[in-house]
Amino acid sequence: MNKLFLKLMLLQLLFVPLAAIAAGAAAPGVAGAAGTLINLDHAPDKSHDQAALQNGARLFTKYCLTCHSASFMRYNRLRDIGFTEQQIKEELMFATDKIGDPMKVAMRKADAQRWFGLVPPDHSVTVRARTSALGPGEDWIYTYLRSFYRDPTRPSGWNNLVFQNVAMHHVLWEFQGEQVLEDPLSKTYKLRLAIPGKLTPAEYDNLVADLVAYLKYMSEPSAGLRKELGVYVLIALFVLLAFAIVLKPGSVKLARRP
Protein backbone atom coordinates (compact mmCIF):
# COMPACT_ATOMS: atom_id res chain seq x y z
CA MET A 1 0.00 0.00 0.00
CA ASN A 2 2.82 2.31 0.88
CA LYS A 3 4.46 1.50 -2.45
CA LEU A 4 1.38 2.57 -4.34
CA PHE A 5 1.49 5.80 -2.45
CA LEU A 6 5.16 6.35 -3.29
CA LYS A 7 4.41 5.66 -6.94
CA LEU A 8 1.71 8.30 -6.88
CA MET A 9 4.13 10.78 -5.39
CA LEU A 10 6.76 10.00 -8.02
CA LEU A 11 4.19 10.29 -10.78
CA GLN A 12 3.28 13.66 -9.42
CA LEU A 13 6.88 14.80 -9.51
CA LEU A 14 6.91 14.02 -13.24
CA PHE A 15 4.52 16.89 -13.79
CA VAL A 16 6.82 19.38 -12.16
CA PRO A 17 9.40 19.68 -14.96
CA LEU A 18 6.55 19.88 -17.48
CA ALA A 19 5.21 22.92 -15.73
CA ALA A 20 8.68 24.40 -15.49
CA ILE A 21 9.35 23.81 -19.18
CA ALA A 22 6.08 25.45 -20.07
CA ALA A 23 7.22 28.45 -18.11
CA GLY A 24 10.77 28.35 -19.40
CA ALA A 25 9.74 28.18 -23.06
CA ALA A 26 9.04 31.86 -22.94
CA ALA A 27 12.58 32.73 -21.85
CA PRO A 28 14.21 34.83 -24.55
CA GLY A 29 17.90 34.73 -25.39
CA VAL A 30 19.71 36.87 -22.90
CA ALA A 31 20.69 40.10 -24.54
CA GLY A 32 23.44 42.48 -23.52
CA ALA A 33 22.93 46.09 -22.55
CA ALA A 34 23.06 47.40 -26.11
CA GLY A 35 21.30 44.49 -27.76
CA THR A 36 24.44 42.41 -28.26
CA LEU A 37 23.94 38.72 -27.85
CA ILE A 38 26.55 37.52 -25.41
CA ASN A 39 27.93 34.03 -25.34
CA LEU A 40 30.41 33.79 -22.52
CA ASP A 41 33.62 31.87 -23.15
CA HIS A 42 34.40 29.22 -20.61
CA ALA A 43 37.26 30.17 -18.28
CA PRO A 44 39.73 27.27 -17.84
CA ASP A 45 39.69 25.82 -14.32
CA LYS A 46 43.02 26.66 -12.75
CA SER A 47 41.94 26.50 -9.12
CA HIS A 48 44.52 23.78 -8.37
CA ASP A 49 47.32 25.36 -10.42
CA GLN A 50 49.41 27.23 -7.85
CA ALA A 51 51.71 28.84 -10.43
CA ALA A 52 48.69 30.23 -12.28
CA LEU A 53 47.16 31.56 -9.06
CA GLN A 54 50.45 33.23 -8.12
CA ASN A 55 50.76 34.75 -11.58
CA GLY A 56 47.19 35.98 -11.25
CA ALA A 57 47.97 37.54 -7.86
CA ARG A 58 50.97 39.35 -9.37
CA LEU A 59 48.84 40.63 -12.25
CA PHE A 60 46.08 41.73 -9.87
CA THR A 61 48.36 43.66 -7.52
CA LYS A 62 50.24 45.24 -10.41
CA TYR A 63 47.46 46.14 -12.86
CA CYS A 64 44.12 46.10 -11.01
CA LEU A 65 44.91 47.15 -7.46
CA THR A 66 45.80 50.69 -8.54
CA CYS A 67 42.07 51.44 -8.99
CA HIS A 68 40.12 48.39 -7.70
CA SER A 69 40.42 47.54 -4.04
CA ALA A 70 39.93 44.09 -2.58
CA SER A 71 39.20 45.36 0.88
CA PHE A 72 38.14 41.96 2.33
CA MET A 73 41.38 40.28 1.25
CA ARG A 74 44.42 40.52 3.51
CA TYR A 75 47.91 40.31 2.00
CA ASN A 76 49.06 37.63 4.44
CA ARG A 77 46.25 35.37 3.26
CA LEU A 78 48.23 34.98 0.02
CA ARG A 79 50.30 32.37 1.87
CA ASP A 80 47.33 30.11 1.00
CA ILE A 81 48.51 30.00 -2.61
CA GLY A 82 52.15 29.32 -1.82
CA PHE A 83 53.72 32.74 -1.39
CA THR A 84 56.22 33.26 1.43
CA GLU A 85 55.85 36.30 3.65
CA GLN A 86 58.97 37.79 2.13
CA GLN A 87 57.67 37.29 -1.41
CA ILE A 88 54.41 39.00 -0.50
CA LYS A 89 56.24 41.97 0.99
CA GLU A 90 58.68 42.36 -1.87
CA GLU A 91 56.63 41.46 -4.91
CA LEU A 92 53.01 42.24 -4.12
CA MET A 93 52.67 44.99 -1.53
CA PHE A 94 52.80 48.44 -3.08
CA ALA A 95 50.21 50.38 -1.10
CA THR A 96 51.07 49.39 2.48
CA ASP A 97 53.89 47.96 4.55
CA LYS A 98 51.80 45.95 7.02
CA ILE A 99 51.28 42.38 5.84
CA GLY A 100 48.03 41.99 7.80
CA ASP A 101 46.43 44.89 5.93
CA PRO A 102 43.63 44.37 3.44
CA MET A 103 44.18 45.26 -0.22
CA LYS A 104 43.11 48.87 -0.43
CA VAL A 105 43.78 51.51 -3.06
CA ALA A 106 45.51 54.82 -2.47
CA MET A 107 43.31 56.66 -4.97
CA ARG A 108 40.86 59.05 -3.33
CA LYS A 109 37.17 58.48 -4.04
CA ALA A 110 36.60 62.08 -5.08
CA ASP A 111 39.40 61.78 -7.63
CA ALA A 112 38.01 58.50 -8.97
CA GLN A 113 34.61 60.09 -9.32
CA ARG A 114 36.13 62.98 -11.30
CA TRP A 115 38.30 60.81 -13.53
CA PHE A 116 36.00 57.88 -14.28
CA GLY A 117 32.56 59.15 -13.33
CA LEU A 118 32.30 56.49 -10.62
CA VAL A 119 34.37 54.79 -7.95
CA PRO A 120 35.80 51.54 -9.40
CA PRO A 121 34.10 48.63 -7.57
CA ASP A 122 35.78 46.51 -4.93
CA HIS A 123 36.78 43.14 -6.40
CA SER A 124 36.88 40.93 -3.28
CA VAL A 125 33.72 39.01 -4.23
CA THR A 126 33.23 40.05 -7.85
CA VAL A 127 33.41 36.51 -9.24
CA ARG A 128 30.53 35.40 -7.01
CA ALA A 129 28.50 38.55 -7.67
CA ARG A 130 28.90 38.28 -11.46
CA THR A 131 27.33 34.82 -11.66
CA SER A 132 24.06 35.15 -13.56
CA ALA A 133 21.80 33.44 -16.08
CA LEU A 134 24.62 33.96 -18.59
CA GLY A 135 26.95 31.67 -16.69
CA PRO A 136 29.43 31.56 -13.82
CA GLY A 137 31.11 34.81 -12.74
CA GLU A 138 34.57 33.61 -13.78
CA ASP A 139 33.32 33.10 -17.34
CA TRP A 140 31.91 36.62 -17.38
CA ILE A 141 35.19 38.21 -16.29
CA TYR A 142 37.22 35.95 -18.60
CA THR A 143 35.12 37.05 -21.57
CA TYR A 144 34.98 40.67 -20.44
CA LEU A 145 38.76 41.08 -20.18
CA ARG A 146 39.15 39.70 -23.73
CA SER A 147 36.37 41.79 -25.32
CA PHE A 148 37.76 45.32 -25.25
CA TYR A 149 37.85 47.14 -28.57
CA ARG A 150 38.82 50.57 -29.88
CA ASP A 151 35.90 52.99 -29.90
CA PRO A 152 36.69 56.65 -30.67
CA THR A 153 33.28 57.76 -29.38
CA ARG A 154 34.19 56.79 -25.79
CA PRO A 155 36.17 59.16 -23.54
CA SER A 156 38.70 56.43 -22.75
CA GLY A 157 38.93 55.37 -26.39
CA TRP A 158 37.82 51.84 -25.43
CA ASN A 159 34.55 50.01 -25.35
CA ASN A 160 33.59 46.46 -24.39
CA LEU A 161 31.27 43.89 -25.93
CA VAL A 162 30.27 42.30 -22.63
CA PHE A 163 29.82 45.57 -20.73
CA GLN A 164 28.74 48.26 -23.17
CA ASN A 165 30.07 51.77 -22.51
CA VAL A 166 32.05 50.65 -19.51
CA ALA A 167 34.03 53.42 -17.79
CA MET A 168 37.15 51.26 -17.54
CA HIS A 169 39.76 51.38 -20.28
CA HIS A 170 41.73 48.37 -21.51
CA VAL A 171 44.41 48.12 -18.83
CA LEU A 172 46.01 45.00 -20.34
CA TRP A 173 46.12 46.43 -23.90
CA GLU A 174 49.87 46.20 -24.24
CA PHE A 175 49.56 42.41 -23.87
CA GLN A 176 46.55 41.88 -26.09
CA GLY A 177 47.03 44.66 -28.61
CA GLU A 178 44.13 46.60 -30.03
CA GLN A 179 40.94 44.96 -31.24
CA VAL A 180 38.36 46.70 -33.40
CA LEU A 181 34.84 45.79 -34.44
CA GLU A 182 35.08 43.71 -37.61
CA ASP A 183 32.19 45.53 -39.21
CA PRO A 184 30.89 48.44 -37.13
CA LEU A 185 27.74 48.73 -39.21
CA SER A 186 26.55 45.14 -39.03
CA LYS A 187 25.13 43.60 -35.89
CA THR A 188 27.51 40.64 -35.82
CA TYR A 189 29.71 42.13 -33.08
CA LYS A 190 32.84 40.27 -34.04
CA LEU A 191 36.24 41.56 -33.01
CA ARG A 192 39.39 41.66 -35.14
CA LEU A 193 42.91 42.17 -33.80
CA ALA A 194 44.04 45.32 -35.60
CA ILE A 195 47.37 45.90 -33.83
CA PRO A 196 48.98 42.86 -32.19
CA GLY A 197 50.27 43.20 -28.66
CA LYS A 198 53.24 41.70 -26.83
CA LEU A 199 51.52 38.33 -26.53
CA THR A 200 49.88 36.04 -29.05
CA PRO A 201 46.10 35.66 -28.62
CA ALA A 202 46.58 32.22 -27.04
CA GLU A 203 49.16 33.59 -24.60
CA TYR A 204 46.89 36.50 -23.75
CA ASP A 205 43.96 34.15 -23.08
CA ASN A 206 46.20 32.19 -20.76
CA LEU A 207 47.23 35.36 -18.92
CA VAL A 208 43.60 36.39 -18.43
CA ALA A 209 42.77 32.85 -17.27
CA ASP A 210 45.47 33.16 -14.57
CA LEU A 211 44.06 36.49 -13.42
CA VAL A 212 40.51 35.12 -13.37
CA ALA A 213 41.66 32.05 -11.41
CA TYR A 214 43.12 34.38 -8.80
CA LEU A 215 39.94 36.50 -8.65
CA LYS A 216 37.91 33.33 -8.17
CA TYR A 217 40.21 32.19 -5.38
CA MET A 218 39.95 35.62 -3.75
CA SER A 219 36.15 35.61 -3.88
CA GLU A 220 36.12 32.67 -1.44
CA PRO A 221 39.58 31.90 -0.04
CA SER A 222 38.19 29.13 2.16
CA ALA A 223 36.69 27.24 -0.82
CA GLY A 224 39.75 24.99 -1.16
CA LEU A 225 39.65 23.97 2.50
CA ARG A 226 35.87 23.61 2.30
CA LYS A 227 36.00 21.10 -0.55
CA GLU A 228 38.94 19.20 0.93
CA LEU A 229 37.33 18.93 4.35
CA GLY A 230 33.95 17.99 2.90
CA VAL A 231 35.31 14.64 1.71
CA TYR A 232 36.32 13.59 5.23
CA VAL A 233 33.11 14.83 6.84
CA LEU A 234 31.00 12.98 4.27
CA ILE A 235 33.02 9.78 4.62
CA ALA A 236 32.59 9.91 8.40
CA LEU A 237 28.86 10.45 8.01
CA PHE A 238 28.53 7.61 5.51
CA VAL A 239 30.34 5.25 7.89
CA LEU A 240 28.03 6.27 10.74
CA LEU A 241 25.03 5.89 8.48
CA ALA A 242 26.19 2.45 7.36
CA PHE A 243 26.52 1.36 10.99
CA ALA A 244 23.10 2.77 11.78
CA ILE A 245 21.51 0.90 8.89
CA VAL A 246 23.31 -2.41 9.52
CA LEU A 247 22.79 -2.40 13.28
CA LYS A 248 19.14 -1.28 12.95
CA PRO A 249 18.75 0.37 16.35
CA GLY A 250 15.13 -0.69 16.67
CA SER A 251 12.47 0.28 14.16
CA VAL A 252 10.54 3.50 14.51
CA LYS A 253 10.16 4.42 18.13
CA LEU A 254 8.01 7.08 19.61
CA ALA A 255 9.55 9.07 22.40
CA ARG A 256 6.49 9.07 24.58
CA ARG A 257 6.73 9.74 28.23
CA PRO A 258 4.44 8.01 30.70
Added chain:
Amino acid sequence: MATVNTRLGGLIAWIDERTPLTTTWKSATRLAGYYAPKNVTFWYFFGTLAIVVLISQLVTGIFLTMHYKPDASLNESGVPLAFASVEYIMRDVPWGWLIRYLHSTGASALLILVYLHMFRSVLYSSYIKPRELTWLLGMTIFIGLAAQTFVGYLMPWGQLSFWAAQVIVNAFSQIPFFGPDFTLWLRGDYVIGDATLNRFFSFHVIAFPALLLWLLFQHIPHTVKDIRIFLGFLTVCVAIVFYLPEMGGYFLEYNNFTQANPLQTPQHIAPLWYFTSYYSILRAITYPLFGIDAKLWGVLGMLAAMVIFALLPWLDKSRGMSFRQKGPIFKVALAIFVVSFVTLSYLGTVPTDPLRLLLAQICTAIYFAFFLLMPIYSRMDNPRGDAGRSTR
Protein backbone atom coordinates in the same frame (compact mmCIF):
# COMPACT_ATOMS: atom_id res chain seq x y z
CA MET B 1 24.70 3.54 34.97
CA ALA B 2 22.22 2.48 37.62
CA THR B 3 23.82 4.81 40.17
CA VAL B 4 23.69 7.68 37.70
CA ASN B 5 20.00 7.06 37.18
CA THR B 6 19.35 6.90 40.90
CA ARG B 7 21.31 10.07 41.45
CA LEU B 8 19.43 11.79 38.65
CA GLY B 9 16.16 10.61 40.12
CA GLY B 10 17.26 11.96 43.47
CA LEU B 11 18.09 15.30 41.90
CA ILE B 12 14.70 15.52 40.21
CA ALA B 13 12.97 14.61 43.47
CA TRP B 14 15.04 17.28 45.21
CA ILE B 15 13.97 19.89 42.66
CA ASP B 16 10.36 18.68 42.69
CA GLU B 17 10.16 19.26 46.40
CA ARG B 18 11.10 22.90 45.87
CA THR B 19 9.64 23.83 42.47
CA PRO B 20 6.89 22.19 40.43
CA LEU B 21 9.33 21.01 37.71
CA THR B 22 7.78 17.72 36.66
CA THR B 23 4.22 18.92 36.96
CA THR B 24 5.02 22.02 34.93
CA TRP B 25 6.63 19.86 32.26
CA LYS B 26 3.57 17.66 32.15
CA SER B 27 1.01 20.44 32.20
CA ALA B 28 2.77 23.09 30.13
CA THR B 29 3.97 20.94 27.27
CA ARG B 30 2.24 18.14 25.53
CA LEU B 31 5.48 16.30 24.97
CA ALA B 32 4.71 14.46 28.17
CA GLY B 33 1.44 12.74 27.45
CA TYR B 34 -0.25 13.09 24.10
CA TYR B 35 -1.72 10.39 21.96
CA ALA B 36 0.59 9.75 19.06
CA PRO B 37 -0.63 8.09 15.89
CA LYS B 38 0.34 4.45 15.73
CA ASN B 39 0.90 4.46 11.98
CA VAL B 40 4.10 6.48 11.99
CA THR B 41 5.68 6.55 8.54
CA PHE B 42 8.56 8.29 6.81
CA TRP B 43 6.47 11.46 6.55
CA TYR B 44 6.36 11.80 10.34
CA PHE B 45 10.05 12.62 10.67
CA PHE B 46 10.08 16.10 9.20
CA GLY B 47 8.78 17.86 12.31
CA THR B 48 11.47 16.34 14.51
CA LEU B 49 14.16 17.08 11.93
CA ALA B 50 12.91 20.67 11.77
CA ILE B 51 13.48 20.99 15.53
CA VAL B 52 17.03 19.70 15.11
CA VAL B 53 17.69 22.26 12.35
CA LEU B 54 16.10 25.02 14.45
CA ILE B 55 18.50 24.23 17.29
CA SER B 56 21.38 24.33 14.81
CA GLN B 57 20.14 27.75 13.63
CA LEU B 58 20.06 29.02 17.22
CA VAL B 59 23.59 27.78 17.92
CA THR B 60 25.16 29.03 14.67
CA GLY B 61 23.21 32.27 15.12
CA ILE B 62 24.84 32.86 18.50
CA PHE B 63 28.30 32.66 16.90
CA LEU B 64 27.35 34.80 13.91
CA THR B 65 26.00 37.49 16.24
CA MET B 66 29.42 37.67 17.91
CA HIS B 67 30.96 38.98 14.68
CA TYR B 68 28.13 40.47 12.65
CA LYS B 69 27.53 44.25 12.73
CA PRO B 70 24.02 45.51 11.94
CA ASP B 71 25.34 48.79 10.58
CA ALA B 72 24.55 50.25 7.15
CA SER B 73 27.16 53.05 7.32
CA LEU B 74 30.06 52.83 4.89
CA ASN B 75 33.58 51.91 5.95
CA GLU B 76 36.64 53.66 4.53
CA SER B 77 36.57 51.44 1.43
CA GLY B 78 32.99 52.47 0.73
CA VAL B 79 31.44 49.14 1.78
CA PRO B 80 28.53 49.00 4.28
CA LEU B 81 29.76 47.60 7.60
CA ALA B 82 27.05 44.93 7.68
CA PHE B 83 28.06 43.58 4.27
CA ALA B 84 31.75 43.81 5.19
CA SER B 85 31.19 42.01 8.50
CA VAL B 86 29.61 39.04 6.69
CA GLU B 87 32.68 38.79 4.45
CA TYR B 88 34.82 39.23 7.58
CA ILE B 89 33.07 36.17 9.01
CA MET B 90 33.71 34.31 5.74
CA ARG B 91 37.44 35.10 5.72
CA ASP B 92 38.93 36.25 9.01
CA VAL B 93 36.84 34.48 11.66
CA PRO B 94 38.20 30.95 12.22
CA TRP B 95 35.60 28.50 10.85
CA GLY B 96 33.35 31.50 10.22
CA TRP B 97 32.66 30.35 6.67
CA LEU B 98 31.38 27.01 7.96
CA ILE B 99 29.14 28.63 10.57
CA ARG B 100 27.75 31.05 7.99
CA TYR B 101 27.06 28.33 5.42
CA LEU B 102 25.46 26.15 8.09
CA HIS B 103 23.18 29.06 8.97
CA SER B 104 22.29 29.96 5.39
CA THR B 105 21.77 26.34 4.36
CA GLY B 106 19.90 25.71 7.61
CA ALA B 107 17.38 28.44 6.80
CA SER B 108 16.48 26.77 3.50
CA ALA B 109 16.57 23.29 5.05
CA LEU B 110 14.21 24.43 7.79
CA LEU B 111 11.71 25.77 5.28
CA ILE B 112 11.92 22.59 3.19
CA LEU B 113 11.23 20.53 6.31
CA VAL B 114 8.37 22.76 7.41
CA TYR B 115 6.74 22.53 3.99
CA LEU B 116 7.09 18.73 4.00
CA HIS B 117 5.77 18.66 7.58
CA MET B 118 2.71 20.65 6.48
CA PHE B 119 2.29 18.41 3.43
CA ARG B 120 2.26 15.40 5.74
CA SER B 121 -0.54 16.99 7.72
CA VAL B 122 -2.63 17.37 4.59
CA LEU B 123 -1.85 13.80 3.48
CA TYR B 124 -2.98 12.35 6.77
CA SER B 125 -5.55 15.00 7.69
CA SER B 126 -3.53 15.47 10.86
CA TYR B 127 -5.39 18.66 11.68
CA ILE B 128 -8.92 17.33 12.09
CA LYS B 129 -10.63 17.16 15.46
CA PRO B 130 -9.20 17.08 18.11
CA ARG B 131 -5.95 18.49 16.73
CA GLU B 132 -7.20 21.85 15.41
CA LEU B 133 -5.25 23.83 17.99
CA THR B 134 -2.04 21.98 17.28
CA TRP B 135 -2.53 22.86 13.63
CA LEU B 136 -3.29 26.52 14.36
CA LEU B 137 -0.23 26.77 16.60
CA GLY B 138 1.75 25.19 13.80
CA MET B 139 0.39 27.75 11.35
CA THR B 140 1.39 30.55 13.72
CA ILE B 141 4.87 29.05 13.81
CA PHE B 142 4.90 28.94 10.01
CA ILE B 143 3.98 32.64 9.78
CA GLY B 144 6.52 33.44 12.51
CA LEU B 145 9.17 31.49 10.64
CA ALA B 146 8.33 33.39 7.45
CA ALA B 147 8.75 36.67 9.34
CA GLN B 148 11.97 35.39 10.90
CA THR B 149 13.55 34.43 7.56
CA PHE B 150 12.30 37.66 5.97
CA VAL B 151 14.04 39.87 8.55
CA GLY B 152 17.06 37.55 8.56
CA TYR B 153 17.48 37.94 4.84
CA LEU B 154 18.16 41.67 5.29
CA MET B 155 21.19 40.94 7.47
CA PRO B 156 23.85 40.45 4.71
CA TRP B 157 22.83 43.87 3.36
CA GLY B 158 23.39 42.84 -0.25
CA GLN B 159 21.49 44.15 -3.26
CA LEU B 160 18.73 41.54 -3.02
CA SER B 161 18.50 41.83 0.77
CA PHE B 162 17.81 45.51 0.33
CA TRP B 163 15.48 45.38 -2.66
CA ALA B 164 13.49 42.34 -1.56
CA ALA B 165 12.85 44.11 1.76
CA GLN B 166 11.93 47.24 -0.19
CA VAL B 167 9.36 45.38 -2.34
CA ILE B 168 7.73 43.47 0.52
CA VAL B 169 7.64 46.36 2.98
CA ASN B 170 6.16 48.59 0.27
CA ALA B 171 3.54 45.92 -0.38
CA PHE B 172 2.34 46.31 3.22
CA SER B 173 1.86 50.04 2.68
CA GLN B 174 -1.01 49.15 0.32
CA ILE B 175 -3.13 47.97 3.25
CA PRO B 176 -5.74 50.69 3.87
CA PHE B 177 -5.77 52.87 7.00
CA PHE B 178 -2.90 51.48 9.04
CA GLY B 179 -0.69 50.29 6.15
CA PRO B 180 1.40 53.46 5.65
CA ASP B 181 1.94 53.99 9.38
CA PHE B 182 2.79 50.35 9.90
CA THR B 183 5.41 50.37 7.15
CA LEU B 184 6.88 53.57 8.53
CA TRP B 185 7.23 51.89 11.91
CA LEU B 186 8.59 48.72 10.33
CA ARG B 187 11.29 50.63 8.46
CA GLY B 188 11.92 53.19 11.20
CA ASP B 189 12.56 55.54 8.31
CA TYR B 190 11.00 56.64 5.04
CA VAL B 191 13.34 54.31 3.17
CA ILE B 192 14.98 50.99 4.02
CA GLY B 193 18.08 52.10 5.88
CA ASP B 194 20.24 51.75 8.93
CA ALA B 195 17.22 52.04 11.26
CA THR B 196 15.51 49.17 9.39
CA LEU B 197 18.61 47.00 9.57
CA ASN B 198 18.89 47.58 13.32
CA ARG B 199 15.30 46.75 14.13
CA PHE B 200 15.27 43.74 11.80
CA PHE B 201 18.40 42.54 13.62
CA SER B 202 16.61 42.94 16.92
CA PHE B 203 13.60 40.98 15.58
CA HIS B 204 15.87 38.32 14.11
CA VAL B 205 18.02 37.57 17.14
CA ILE B 206 15.60 37.96 20.02
CA ALA B 207 11.95 38.78 19.35
CA PHE B 208 11.04 36.12 16.78
CA PRO B 209 13.27 33.31 18.12
CA ALA B 210 11.78 33.77 21.60
CA LEU B 211 8.26 33.77 20.17
CA LEU B 212 8.97 30.74 17.99
CA LEU B 213 10.43 28.72 20.86
CA TRP B 214 7.45 29.45 23.06
CA LEU B 215 5.00 28.52 20.30
CA LEU B 216 7.01 25.40 19.56
CA PHE B 217 6.69 24.19 23.14
CA GLN B 218 2.92 24.50 22.83
CA HIS B 219 2.88 22.83 19.42
CA ILE B 220 5.01 19.71 19.69
CA PRO B 221 2.85 16.72 20.57
CA HIS B 222 5.69 14.20 20.39
CA THR B 223 9.01 13.59 18.71
CA VAL B 224 10.12 10.66 16.61
CA LYS B 225 13.65 9.38 16.77
CA ASP B 226 15.46 7.29 14.23
CA ILE B 227 19.21 7.70 13.95
CA ARG B 228 19.19 6.50 10.32
CA ILE B 229 16.80 9.18 9.12
CA PHE B 230 18.69 11.79 11.12
CA LEU B 231 22.08 10.78 9.71
CA GLY B 232 20.72 10.52 6.18
CA PHE B 233 19.31 14.02 6.38
CA LEU B 234 22.49 15.37 7.95
CA THR B 235 24.56 13.83 5.14
CA VAL B 236 22.49 15.62 2.50
CA CYS B 237 22.78 18.94 4.36
CA VAL B 238 26.51 18.55 4.87
CA ALA B 239 27.00 17.75 1.18
CA ILE B 240 25.24 21.02 0.34
CA VAL B 241 27.20 23.04 2.91
CA PHE B 242 30.56 21.77 1.64
CA TYR B 243 29.91 21.47 -2.09
CA LEU B 244 26.92 23.60 -3.08
CA PRO B 245 26.58 26.33 -0.45
CA GLU B 246 24.88 28.64 -2.95
CA MET B 247 22.70 25.82 -4.34
CA GLY B 248 22.84 27.38 -7.80
CA GLY B 249 21.67 30.73 -6.48
CA TYR B 250 18.64 29.37 -4.62
CA PHE B 251 20.08 29.28 -1.09
CA LEU B 252 22.45 32.25 -1.52
CA GLU B 253 21.58 34.53 -4.39
CA TYR B 254 24.51 35.71 -6.51
CA ASN B 255 23.35 39.29 -6.72
CA ASN B 256 23.46 39.39 -2.93
CA PHE B 257 27.26 39.31 -3.16
CA THR B 258 26.93 42.91 -4.36
CA GLN B 259 26.57 45.41 -1.55
CA ALA B 260 23.19 47.12 -1.11
CA ASN B 261 22.90 50.22 -3.24
CA PRO B 262 19.73 52.30 -2.74
CA LEU B 263 20.44 54.22 -5.95
CA GLN B 264 20.65 51.19 -8.24
CA THR B 265 17.57 48.99 -8.64
CA PRO B 266 18.46 45.50 -9.88
CA GLN B 267 16.74 44.42 -13.11
CA HIS B 268 15.25 41.41 -11.43
CA ILE B 269 14.15 41.31 -7.80
CA ALA B 270 13.01 38.08 -6.21
CA PRO B 271 12.81 36.81 -2.65
CA LEU B 272 14.46 33.54 -1.70
CA TRP B 273 12.87 30.34 -3.05
CA TYR B 274 10.64 29.66 -0.03
CA PHE B 275 8.60 32.82 -0.61
CA THR B 276 8.53 32.82 -4.39
CA SER B 277 5.15 31.07 -4.62
CA TYR B 278 3.49 33.87 -2.63
CA TYR B 279 5.51 36.43 -4.54
CA SER B 280 4.18 34.92 -7.78
CA ILE B 281 0.64 35.30 -6.45
CA LEU B 282 1.40 38.94 -5.58
CA ARG B 283 2.55 39.53 -9.16
CA ALA B 284 -0.19 37.43 -10.78
CA ILE B 285 -3.13 39.45 -9.47
CA THR B 286 -3.39 42.29 -11.96
CA TYR B 287 -7.13 43.03 -12.08
CA PRO B 288 -8.76 45.77 -10.01
CA LEU B 289 -11.98 44.38 -8.49
CA PHE B 290 -14.88 46.05 -6.62
CA GLY B 291 -13.13 49.40 -6.92
CA ILE B 292 -10.09 48.11 -5.07
CA ASP B 293 -6.67 48.55 -6.61
CA ALA B 294 -5.04 45.46 -8.16
CA LYS B 295 -1.96 46.12 -6.01
CA LEU B 296 -3.98 45.76 -2.81
CA TRP B 297 -5.63 42.58 -4.14
CA GLY B 298 -2.14 41.27 -4.86
CA VAL B 299 -1.02 41.94 -1.29
CA LEU B 300 -4.20 40.43 0.12
CA GLY B 301 -3.77 37.42 -2.17
CA MET B 302 -0.19 36.95 -1.02
CA LEU B 303 -1.13 37.14 2.66
CA ALA B 304 -4.22 34.97 2.17
CA ALA B 305 -2.13 32.33 0.39
CA MET B 306 -0.01 31.97 3.53
CA VAL B 307 -2.82 32.13 6.07
CA ILE B 308 -5.41 30.00 4.25
CA PHE B 309 -3.71 26.80 5.47
CA ALA B 310 -5.13 27.64 8.91
CA LEU B 311 -8.66 26.89 7.69
CA LEU B 312 -7.85 23.31 6.70
CA PRO B 313 -9.33 21.63 9.81
CA TRP B 314 -12.75 23.02 8.82
CA LEU B 315 -12.38 22.70 5.06
CA ASP B 316 -11.33 19.07 4.95
CA LYS B 317 -14.42 16.88 5.09
CA SER B 318 -12.74 13.71 3.92
CA ARG B 319 -13.61 10.78 6.10
CA GLY B 320 -10.41 8.85 5.53
CA MET B 321 -7.77 9.64 8.07
CA SER B 322 -4.66 8.49 6.25
CA PHE B 323 -3.75 9.11 2.66
CA ARG B 324 -4.44 5.61 1.42
CA GLN B 325 -7.91 5.69 2.90
CA LYS B 326 -8.72 8.84 1.00
CA GLY B 327 -10.58 8.67 -2.27
CA PRO B 328 -9.07 9.42 -5.68
CA ILE B 329 -10.57 12.93 -5.98
CA PHE B 330 -8.70 14.19 -2.92
CA LYS B 331 -5.47 12.60 -4.13
CA VAL B 332 -5.73 14.18 -7.57
CA ALA B 333 -6.62 17.57 -6.08
CA LEU B 334 -3.60 17.41 -3.79
CA ALA B 335 -1.32 16.40 -6.67
CA ILE B 336 -2.54 19.30 -8.82
CA PHE B 337 -2.08 21.67 -5.87
CA VAL B 338 1.50 20.53 -5.33
CA VAL B 339 2.31 20.99 -9.03
CA SER B 340 0.83 24.49 -9.07
CA PHE B 341 2.64 25.38 -5.82
CA VAL B 342 5.97 24.28 -7.31
CA THR B 343 5.21 26.07 -10.59
CA LEU B 344 4.37 29.28 -8.71
CA SER B 345 7.59 28.92 -6.72
CA TYR B 346 9.56 28.58 -9.93
CA LEU B 347 7.79 31.47 -11.63
CA GLY B 348 8.60 33.70 -8.68
CA THR B 349 12.32 33.20 -9.25
CA VAL B 350 12.34 34.34 -12.89
CA PRO B 351 11.38 37.63 -14.57
CA THR B 352 7.80 37.63 -15.73
CA ASP B 353 6.40 37.91 -19.27
CA PRO B 354 2.84 37.58 -20.66
CA LEU B 355 2.95 33.79 -20.99
CA ARG B 356 4.43 33.29 -17.54
CA LEU B 357 1.93 35.76 -16.10
CA LEU B 358 -0.93 33.72 -17.54
CA LEU B 359 0.54 30.52 -16.13
CA ALA B 360 0.96 32.20 -12.73
CA GLN B 361 -2.67 33.35 -12.85
CA ILE B 362 -3.90 29.84 -13.65
CA CYS B 363 -1.79 28.41 -10.83
CA THR B 364 -3.04 31.09 -8.44
CA ALA B 365 -6.61 30.10 -9.28
CA ILE B 366 -5.77 26.42 -8.68
CA TYR B 367 -4.03 27.34 -5.42
CA PHE B 368 -7.10 28.99 -3.94
CA ALA B 369 -9.55 26.55 -5.54
CA PHE B 370 -7.77 23.68 -3.77
CA PHE B 371 -8.72 25.23 -0.43
CA LEU B 372 -12.05 26.86 -1.18
CA LEU B 373 -13.54 23.87 -3.03
CA MET B 374 -12.22 21.36 -0.50
CA PRO B 375 -15.51 21.10 1.48
CA ILE B 376 -17.18 20.02 -1.77
CA TYR B 377 -14.73 17.61 -3.35
CA SER B 378 -13.50 16.04 -0.12
CA ARG B 379 -17.11 15.06 0.63
CA MET B 380 -17.55 13.51 -2.80
CA ASP B 381 -14.94 10.85 -2.18
CA ASN B 382 -15.99 7.43 -0.97
CA PRO B 383 -13.46 6.44 1.61
CA ARG B 384 -12.13 2.91 1.66
CA GLY B 385 -13.80 0.56 4.08
CA ASP B 386 -11.27 0.76 6.87
CA ALA B 387 -11.83 4.43 7.62
CA GLY B 388 -11.00 5.40 11.13
CA ARG B 389 -8.98 2.28 11.70
CA SER B 390 -5.93 4.20 12.81
CA THR B 391 -7.80 5.75 15.70
CA ARG B 392 -8.98 2.47 17.13
